[in-house]
Amino acid sequence: MLGTGGGLRVVDVGGGTGGFAVPLARAGHDVTVIDASPDALAALSRRAAEAGVAQRVHPVQGDADGIADVVEPASADLVLCHSVLEVVDAPADVAAAVATTLRPGGAASVLVANRAAAVLARAAAGQFDLAVAALQDERGRTGERDTLRRRYDADSVTALLAKAGLTVEEIHGVRVVADLVPGGVAEREQEALVAFELEAASRQPYRDIASQLHLLARRS
Numbered sequence: 001m002l003g004t005g006g007g008l009r010v011v012d013v014g015g016g017t018g019g020f021a022v023p024l025a026r027a028g029h030d031v032t033v034i035d036a037s038p039d040a041l042a043a044l045s046r047r048a049a050e051a052g053v054a055q056r057v058h059p060v061q062g063d064a065d066g067i068a069d070v071v072e073p074a075s076a077d078l079v080l081c082h083s084v085l086e087v088v089d090a091p092a093d094v095a096a097a098v099a100t101t102l103r104p105g106g107a108a109s110v111l112v113a114n115r116a117a118a119v120l121a122r123a124a125a126g127q128f129d130l131a132v133a134a135l136q137d138e139r140g141r142t143g144e145r146d147t148l149r150r151r152y153d154a155d156s157v158t159a160l161l162a163k164a165g166l167t168v169e170e171i172h173g174v175r176v177v178a179d180l181v182p183g184g185v186a187e188r189e190q191e192a193l194v195a196f197e198l199e200a201a202s203r204q205p206y207r208d209i210a211s212q213l214h215l216l217a218r219r220s
């Protein structure tokens with residue numbers, strides 16, 4: 001199904017200030033962004049206007065599990081759900097709403113925080129108590145002060161999406177080592193770091209220690 005301008009019909013759940021929505025609109029796609037934050041949506045509107053794509057970006061204030069109130073079920077070609085499943089009240093409801101929004105054969109792009117990365121990052125920083133907490137906690141949290149409500153691994157997020165009726169086709173690691181490499185090295189060796197990341201992203205076990213896991217899933 002095509003959007004009004006001939007591009008894909010995209011829904012960005014928890015799309016925030018449009019870091020993904022605006023480039024997609026610039027590429028010719030029609031993007032509805034549903035987000036709980038009015039401030040984020042205001043920034044999104046400004047950004048879309050500055051990029052000259054305001055007519056292809058539709059900001060809507062709403063809850064991630066209420067997509068059906070905003071977008072016709074089974075109508076989207078692509079639903080983005082990036083860095084959202086780790087902060088919402090009911091991730092299973094959000095995953096179900098993503099699946100309901102997709103047309104049969106449509107794709108979901110899901111990005112989640114990876115528990116293994118949180119453990120390794122805390123340990124590498126010498127915060128061993130936080131690393132142990134993240135290992136032991138059922139949800140991979142480092143404690144009460146953790147800003148995320150949960151983290152995932154490849155199996156747990158695959159199971160969550162499968163339960164919603166989404167079949168995972170690909171999993172990539174995002175920032176396998178980029179967050180661990182000292183800033184100066186990352187800057188100096190940027191090209192080589194990117195080459196490494198691209199090579200490692202789909203290979204296990206490297207994929208499984210990346211800061212985020214990116215899943216491409218499809219509604220059958």
Ligand SMILES: C[S@@+](CC[C@H](N)C(=O)[O-])C[C@H]1O[C@@H](n2cnc3c(N)ncnc32)[C@H](O)[C@@H]1O
Nearest residue numbers: 014015016019035036037040062063064082083
């Ligand atoms: C970490 S940001 C991610 C933004 C964007 N998806 C990205 O990857 O750059 C999480 C976003 O989810 C939104 N959010 C959190 N809970 C939500 C909910 N229940 N319904 C809709 N949006 C929500 C926040 O307002 C925020 O913009």
